[in-house]
Amino acid sequence: MSGLLELQAADTMADQLRHRREHLAERDAVQAAKNELLRWNESRITVRQRVEELTAEIDDTEQASAKLDRQREKLQAQLKTVIAPREAEALQREIATLNAERSALDDAELTAMEELTRQEAELNALLAREEPLTAEYLAAEAALANAESDIDGELERIADRLDGLRSAVPKPVLKQYDRLRKNFLIAAATMSGSRCDGCHLDLSAAEVDTIRETAAKKDGIADCPQCGRLLVV
Ligand SMILES: [Zn+2]
Incomplete structure (x- = not known):
């Protein structure tokens, strides 16, 4: 009864093809490319968020500085009109405090601007990687589809043969x-x-x-x- 063994051989071949289809190296490559793309996207979101935070921080600092400048101008105008030395001293102390605050704001803004420059450069570098990473992912997917379709073709040919082989077995x-x-x-x-x-x-x-x-x-x-x-x- 060699027909039965032929049927078994065809089924075994189909089993092996299905196993190979499940464990294609191309499938791992697609997963790896996808993970890379997901990691890239996370980094992009994080860096973009930091850029937005820093931009807002710099904006706030500039507004606070402008407010201090206006207060200082007001005090300096007052200083010109006061005659009493004690009042003048008090105003000068206030102006000195404002100057110190203004200087601290300048330092903070400079630090934020330096970090913003770095983060913007990183964001640009990340954005430049989008195209190659996407292309890599799509290529991996296409390679997997090709490998799968080759195996599917073989499986179809075996399926056609199986009908005949089965009908020959009692x-x-x-x-x-x-x-x-x-x-x-x-x-x-x-x-x-x-x-x-x-x-x-x-x-x-x-x-x-x-x-x-x-x-x-x-x-x-x-x-x-x-x-x-x-x-x-
Ligand atoms: Zn046995």
């Missing part, structure tokens, strides 16, 4: 084969000497005799007493 044997295939990838095996090629267990001389007797009556097919697979003798 119905009851086919039924048993299909039932066994739910538990084993290999449902039909040969016997090598006194060993079943499905479970690879040695069979006793009495078991081998029974198998040969059964096979002689049933188209060369018996069951393995150890694993229950169909044995083609």
